[in-house]
Amino acid sequence: MPANKPKFYLTTPIYYTNGLPHIGHTYSTIVCDTIRRYKRMRGYDVAMTTGTDEHGVNVERAAKKAGVPESEFVAKMAAEWKVLWDELGIPSDEFIRTTDLKHAHTVQWLFKLCRENGFVYPGHYTGQYCIYDNAYVDVKPGENCPDCGRPTETVTEANYFFKLSAFQKPLLNWYAKHPEFIQPESRRNEILSFVEGGLRDLSITRTSVRWGIPVPGEEPHVFYVWFDALTAYLSAVGGPNYEKQGYWPADVHIVGKDIIRFHTVYWPAFLMAAGLPIPKQVWAHGWFLMDAAKMSKSKGNVVTPRPIVGVLGMDALRYYLLRETVFGQDGNFSYDTLVTRYNSDLANGLGNLASRTTAMIEKYFGGSVPNPSDATKFTSDDENLDQQVRLRADVLARDETPMGALYRLEELDFSRALEAIWSFISSVDMYLTSTQPWVLAEDPTKKERLGRVLYTAAESLRFIAVLAYPVLPQTAEKLWKQLGQNTAIGSQNPSGLTWGSLKPGTKIEKPQPLFPRIEKAEAIERMESMENEPQKQSAPVTPATPATMLTAGGAAAATAPAANEKIGIEDFAKVEMRVGQIKTAERIVGADKLLKLTVDIGTEIRQICAGIAQYYEPEKLIGRKVAVVVNLAPRKLRGVESNGMIVAASVGPEGRPVLAGFPDEDVEIGARLK
Ligand code: ME8
Numbered sequence: 290m291p292a293n294k295p296k297f298y299l300t301t302p303i304y305y306t307n308g309l310p311h312i313g314h315t316y317s318t319i320v321c322d323t324i325r326r327y328k329r330m331r332g333y334d335v336a337m338t339t340g341t342d343e344h345g346v347n348v349e350r351a352a353k354k355a356g357v358p359e360s361e362f363v364a365k366m367a368a369e370w371k372v373l374w375d376e377l378g379i380p381s382d383e384f385i386r387t388t389d390l391k392h393a394h395t396v397q398w399l400f401k402l403c404r405e406n407g408f409v410y411p412g413h414y415t416g417q418y419c420i421y422d423n424a425y426v427d428v429k430p431g432e433n434c435p436d437c438g439r440p441t442e443t444v445t446e447a448n449y450f451f452k453l454s455a456f457q458k459p460l461l462n463w464y465a466k467h468p469e470f471i472q473p474e475s476r477r478n479e480i481l482s483f484v485e486g487g488l489r490d491l492s493i494t495r496t497s498v499r500w501g502i503p504v505p506g507e508e509p510h511v512f513y514v515w516f517d518a519l520t521a522y523l524s525a526v527g528g529p530n531y532e533k534q535g536y537w538p539a540d541v542h543i544v545g546k547d548i549i550r551f552h553t554v555y556w557p558a559f560l561m562a563a564g565l566p567i568p569k570q571v572w573a574h575g576w577f578l579m580d581a582a583k584m585s586k587s588k589g590n591v592v593t594p595r596p597i598v599g600v601l602g603m604d605a606l607r608y609y610l611l612r613e614t615v616f617g618q619d620g621n622f623s624y625d626t627l628v629t630r631y632n633s634d635l636a637n638g639l640g641n642l643a644s645r646t647t648a649m650i651e652k653y654f655g656g657s658v659p660n661p662s663d664a665t666k667f668t669s670d671d672e673n674l675d676q677q678v679r680l681r682a683d684v685l686a687r688d689e690t691p692m693g694a695l696y697r698l699e700e701l702d703f704s705r706a707l708e709a710i711w712s713f714i715s716s717v718d719m720y721l722t723s724t725q726p727w728v729l730a731e732d733p734t735k736k737e738r739l740g741r742v743l744y745t746a747a748e749s750l751r752f753i754a755v756l757a758y759p760v761l762p763q764t765a766e767k768l769w770k771q772l773g774q775n776t777a778i779g780s781q782n783p784s785g786l787t788w789g790s791l792k793p794g795t796k797i798e799k800p801q802p803l804f805p806r807i808e809k810a811e812a813i814e815r816m817e818s819m820e821n822e823p824q825k826q827s828a829p830v831t832p833a834t835p836a837t838m839l840t841a842g843g844a845a846a847a848t849a850p851a852a853n854e855k856i857g858i859e860d861f862a863k864v865e866m867r868v869g870q871i872k873t874a875e876r877i878v879g880a881d882k883l884l885k886l887t888v889d890i891g892t893e894i895r896q897i898c899a900g901i902a903q904y905y906e907p908e909k910l911i912g913r914k915v916a917v918v919v920n921l922a923p924r925k926l927r928g929v930e931s932n933g934m935i936v937a938a939s940v941g942p943e944g945r946p947v948l949a950g951f952p953d954e955d956v957e958i959g960a961r962l963k
Pocket of ligand 1: 314316
């Protein structure tokens with residue numbers, strides 16, 4: 290990988306830990322993951338941060354109600370969030386908790402800079418506060434929060450104030466100079482008129498709350514949760530040493546429209562006061578509604594992702610959320626439309642095109658991609674049809690025309706990008722219907738023509754796989770493999786797609802359905818009954834697992850059963866562990882924790898990434914025998930494919946990895962551990 294890849298940094302909101310993720314949170318995270326995959330394909334070195342916002346009076350009270358210390362309460366919740374993202378295949382590159390020490394240091398440093406620059410002063414605040422939104426609100430005592438409608442509380446306390454009023458002009462100048470900063474346009478107008486209306490100084494510390502980051506030397510002051518939480522974006526990529534990592538300023542903060550003001554007014558003002566770079570863009574998407582109301586835990590109208598993923602798969606959820614709603618606008622969620630989309634667009638649309646094409650190549654050409662003969666010569670009427678497909682494919686893969694899916698992805702216009710791809714899918718379907726390859730197959734003199742038609746369909750599928758990958762990563766990868774491609778689809782640059790690159794003779798895989806059709810009523814019933822089951826604990830409550838299987842950040846602990854839950858021997862037997870020998874080891878540019886290893890496991894040499902770079906010198910690992918989980922599905926870590934896991938003990942509070950090994954006896958490479 291070239292060392293000079295441009296960096297791209299994006300973030301989800303740092304979610305509150307007072308509930309578990311629902312479809313709304315999942316949407317923001319899926320959006321970020323889609324952008325991350327897209328940008329990686331386009332050659333960027335991308336980092337994505339998500340995390341948990343764990344301080345504040347709300348958490349203080351929730352922990353009290355649960356009868357546990359705050360730290361225990363938030364640790365359990367944060368683990369749940371992290372596990373869910375890992376399980377859904379959308380883990381962040383940086384998962385920041387606002388209770389992390391490195392984060393506390395960054396917040397205190399930011400405050401110090403703002404104070405040294407003269408933008409902080411002591412005072413007293415009396416007014417109404419909404420503990421749910423963590424916002425000071427301009428209402429009278431006894432009135433409800435104008436944003437969420439819940440009761441407000443009167444707060445009187447000594448605070449440090451931030452001179453937000455001094456930033457009215459600098460902010461307006463910033464918005465004028467960077468019209469792309471607030472997206473979409475409608476939100477920009479809303480913020481402009483808010484700031485033009487004048488800004489009042491903001492209390493950024495609190496003395497009536499205990500559960501927060503202390504203001505050094507000023508106890509009992511703790512930081513106001515938004516001063517704290519926003520800073521997490523910066524702590525995740527180096528904090529005071531952000532320049533070393535090179536990801537700051539963020540390229541885009543993806544947020545819901547509920548928190549746009551904090552991100553486009555407070556946050557740039559804090560950064561300006563401290564003299565730090567301002568993020569390039571804040572993109573506020575709309576809300577998912579249930580029965581016309583915002584889906585939210587407090588209203589009890591939430592839908593969670595696990596049942597949907599369990600019944601229809603993660604790609605179906607990703608497709609539905611990104612296709613159904615224009616990015617930036619509100620959307621309605623319903624199981625009914627979800628299953629309708631699944632059956633029409635995924636099972637009948639993409640799934641059907643893929644299976645009919647691969648099945649015909651299997652049947653008529655023994656599973657080898659046929660030769661298109663001269664792909665540039667178009668003579669007969671039929672061949673004009675070929676040309677049309679080819680031209681449409683070329684347009685789809687362009688980023689300078691609004692008809693191109695790439696253009697739409699670049700604009701974060703996901704629904705139209707998908708619309709363009711799906712309209713191409715139906716034109717390829719129509720092409721097959723008009724050319725009737727099954728009729729051509731009956732006439733041996735038409736064999737060449739038949740080959741050309743099926744080549745055209747298969748090559749179209751290759752374009753579709755690459756272009757759909759950011760949204761449908763699992764499906765695109767399956768399709769890619771079905772087309773006999775053995776490169777990593779995630780590193781294909783879609784703008785480099787060239788018609789005719791699919792090699793004739795390539796062996797395709799046996800056709801397998803990408804999306805089995807599903808009966809609507811049954812699917813809905815299954816999802817609803819799973820949704821109504823009591824929430825299953827999926828995260829280990831304490832991280833006291835004795836051995837961690839290491840890839841990045843020990844993600845394997847993610848799906849471990851709770852400490853007291855027993856598994857049967859048949860469960861253990863599913864994990865295939867073998868003795869491997871490390872052949873090469875190198876650091877990965879831009880990933881401080883990871884080493885890229887090649888490991889001989891007896892039958893083959895595997896590439897495996899392990900999160901041990903901070904504890905092991907690569908040179909010293911060569912020749913070492915290790916325990917390897919060999920039947921783990923391959924995954925990408927920092928853009929590098931990892932095909933297995935190295936087993937290590939996790940030692941001490943930091944979880945220092947110590948490689949499991951065989952120092953006393955000589956063991957054969959490839960021997961199974963049981
Ligand atoms: O606000 N539709 O955290 P939060 C779409 N901790 N998106 C939704 C949604 C819905 N119905 N409900 C939630 C906080 N979201 C703060 C953020 S950032 C420094 C601190 C998404 O857990 C959306 O992105 O309440 C929204 O902005 C975010 O979750 C709010 O998450």
